[in-house]
Amino acid sequence: MDTTRRNFLMRIGIALNVVAATLIAVPVVGYIASAMRKRSYQAWVKLGPMSDFPEGETRLATYTNPFTVPWDGKTSNVACWVRHLSANQMQVFAVNCAHLGCPVRWFPESRLFMCPCHGGVYYEDGERASGPPPRGLFQYEYEVRGDELWVRGGQMPTLANAV
């Protein structure tokens, strides 16, 4: 094919556009996908003094998510259930039901966690009791530091990534 002046110019035009499109597309894709780069959203956070969690009881505790932006408002708050077994033996459960993430509630009389959405029920140790959940409640890694309870949290617990 012979190269005329016009289609030579057209080829330069196309080449310029391909370069420009790539230069624009790379940052756009990188910008959008930055949310899912596999970074561990986990950090140790203080849950409160041990005196807030009497032995033998299961109490609701809250912390502020360690990864926040200033406009999060109240959504940066996270709730979890703390079960104090004995001495430094604890269990810290995410409030999110293992089924589809609704907040489970603790019923101390029947010693069960119940979910208001689809009827998932868990025993006091977090094991699945009945309903649609495919597993027990998600549990936080915890540490008792002096007189304080710390947990390792930072991301919404789901079947893909527990807390």
Next chain:
Amino acid sequence: MANDDPRTPDPRHGPRSRHDVAGEIARIEEKSSSVLWKVLDWVDFRVKFRESILPSIVHPIPRNTASWWYVFGSATLVCLMLQVVTGICLALVYVPSAGQAWQSLEFLNYQQPLGWYLRAMHYWGSNFMVALMTIHLIQVFMFGAFKYPRELTWLVGCVLFILTLGMAFTGQVMRFDQDAYWGLGIGASMAARFPLIGQQVVQMMLGGPIIAGETLSRFFALHVFVIPGILLGLVGLHLLLVIKVGINEWPMPGRLVTRERYIDEYHELVERDGEPFVPHGVTRDVVFAGIVMLTIAAFAAYFGPKGPSGIPDPTLIETNPRPDFYFLPLFSVFALLPPYMETGLILTAPVVLIALAFLLPFYSGTGEKSWQRRPGAWILVIMMFLMLGVLGWLGTYSPWSPDMTAWSGAPVPERYVKASSPLELQGALIVQAKQCRNCHVLGDGGGMRGPALDGVASRLTRDQLIRQVLQGGGNMPAYGKNLNPAEVTALVAFLTTLHPAGELPSRDSAVPAVPATGADAAPPRTGDAG
């Protein structure tokens, strides 16, 4: 309608020809004496609408399409335009920030003049849009309008349907309250079930590790820019296809669609018995559009806006999240599916359903169009309605969820404990204190997760009751660790009294029946049956 049977030609109109387009233009030009018309003429000399758009406006359509069945597509479009207008208005005040969205919704409701009304219009407009779009879809399906040569129109329509549901879901997120927050949680938990890339999908959806500021901004961009942009573009394509391929004629039983003859037959029909699209084809659409808008305005004025419900603070766990009505059937499915099927169905069912809908005109693209000769179409539509109706109705009162407040609000009714032994009274107390009624109805109140306890003694023997309480099973938690033996004895003693008057409790047939004596044979309570 001009005549009773829309399918027979009306002799008053005489044969119409497509060449009448020129005649229509000439007739309009005759009126161009007014100043306004001169201005329009000046504009048109430059934009040339008369050459490009007018032929589409007056293109002939089959006269038998002038039917009230053909108004739902345009009515959906009217809703869309209403949503654009009210949506822009709301965006003038709404703050798409997780920290302030809820407050700005309250401001819209109570301080911004007429803010409540525009929120209500937008909410009811969305409900009507989903409803009218669904009716349009069913009409197109029943009239065989998806068949050759309108496959692409159907395909684009299916995408529009999905995008509109996408608008409904993202719109529900804009109403950033507890329902929206936990609805996002459900969405993220579903996304997490993708194998291997679950975590990435969740983070992509939420814009970060938890539902927070970046999540709302993301859904705002989807709801206001991304989906509407695609939606409006595809609506344009959908309309262009309707005009270029022609409106589906009224289906005649026995008139089969074939790829060889259909185009000629259609042209022959519009030549013989056609009418210009405007005004003939749109008269009923115009009337119905007015009715739809007035109805939405009336609903908005009477019922007002929806929500926002509680402030989206995830530490307030005393909440009962429910989706808007169009997602209730889905909400029910998740409660009722056996756990082992759930992940598989979440991942495959949408793909299969969408593929079946998309491919419909390719495996059923020719042949019979009329609903009178397509019983399969009837069965499908009726089954879909029953399925969505029943699931949606179940979703409104969700019997699978424990009644979270039953224990505190409802002591065991007095008539169940009249003339009870001390042991049975203690058992009645356990029923109340151990929240049995979160899941079991007794008398007037209680959850519906488990079977009602009225008459439970007619179904289970004393031994079976003990086993059921201790070990659970059949979706009941085991209470072996939560009740001591004395409590179990008392509870079961009470439960064995729960049988209709005049009916003995069930007993183990392996044990010889003995004359009733002792605690096991408490006299049947009168009034238990109520």
